[in-house]
Amino acid sequence: MNVLLWVVAPYIALTVFVLGHLWRYRYDKFGWTTRSSQMYESRLLRVGSPLFHFGILVVLLGHVGGLVIPKSWTEAAGVSEETYHVVAVVLGTIAGVCTLGGLAILIYRRRTVGPVFTATTRNDKLMYAVLTLVIVLGLAATVMANLVGGGYDYRATVSPWFRSIFYLRPDPALMAGAPPLFQLHALSALLLFAIWPFTRLVHMLTAPIGYLTRPYVVYRSRDDMRAGSRTPRRGWEPSR
Numbered sequence: 001m002n003v004l005l006w007v008v009a010p011y012i013a014l015t016v017f018v019l020g021h022l023w024r025y026r027y028d029k030f031g032w033t034t035r036s037s038q039m040y041e042s043r044l045l046r047v048g049s050p051l052f053h054f055g056i057l058v059v060l061l062g063h064v065g066g067l068v069i070p071k072s073w074t075e076a077a078g079v080s081e082e083t084y085h086v087v088a089v090v091l092g093t094i095a096g097v098c099t100l101g102g103l104a105i106l107i108y109r110r111r112t113v114g115p116v117f118t119a120t121t122r123n124d125k126l127m128y129a130v131l132t133l134v135i136v137l138g139l140a141a142t143v144m145a146n147l148v149g150g151g152y153d154y155r156a157t158v159s160p161w162f163r164s165i166f167y168l169r170p171d172p173a174l175m176a177g178a179p180p181l182f183q184l185h186a187l188s189a190l191l192l193f194a195i196w197p198f199t200r201l202v203h204m205l206t207a208p209i210g211y212l213t214r215p216y217v218v219y220r221s222r223d224d225m226r227a228g229s230r231t232p233r234r235g236w237e238p239s240r
Contacts, residue, residue: 002175005172006161006172007172014193016194018195019050019078021097023197032203033203034200037110037115037116041116044108048102049065049106053102055095055100055102058095059135061087062091062092066088071156073161085146089146089147093139093147096135103128103135107128110225123195127201130192132163133188137181137188140154140181141182144179157178158174159189
């Protein structure tokens with residue numbers, strides 16, 4: 001079971017993540033969008049969207065620092081384990097609460113605003129459910145292990161396991177000894193990565209780089225647009 005959960009499942013999720021994006025970009029370029037619903041409602045969106053996006057950005061940066069960067073590197077840089085732990089817990093908790101609050105506003109908006117709810121697809125509903133589960137489990141793991149419990153050093157188990165997946169030397173024993181909330185959080189994240197290519201989350205992997213090289217958009221005044229439909233006057237046209 002440990003091999004299935006912590007070796008097979010991660011590679012399946014990563015394979016679907018990569019191949020799914022390639023397939024989506026190849027066959028559904030016009031669907032590669034967030035399907036913005038701002039035109040339907042903007043009051044709740046102005047609050048929920050920045051709260052969610054700024055919160056999730058801090059959460060992602062925290063995960064990169066905690067999972068990708070080894071403990072020995074931060075210690076070599078002069079950051080003690082106690083300092084790192086306090087900063088990670090405080091910022092992670094605040095960012096998690098902001099992310100969850102922003103997501104709650106966005107889900108409330110999508111459910112209560114008629115046009116927005118009508119434009120919601122089944123993939124959107126699944127994405128919101130899984131994303132909420134990942135955030136709730138991650139926040140619960142942080143709170144229960146560090147603020148309620150005696151603390152847990154995930155950089156000694158979860159982080160090495162995560163890196164071992166990319167080293168192609170997976171070590172399921174590292175995750176087998178992790179607390180249940182951390183295990184559930186990791187499994188829910190794998191599920192999110194597996195469905196990612198088929199949802200609106202694909203927009204996170206794109207940037208409007210083409211705007212830097214595309215030609216200028218030419219705008220014409222209303223008078224210029226009507227100029228061809230009227231009989232020109234004799235003499236000089238007024239200069240502008």
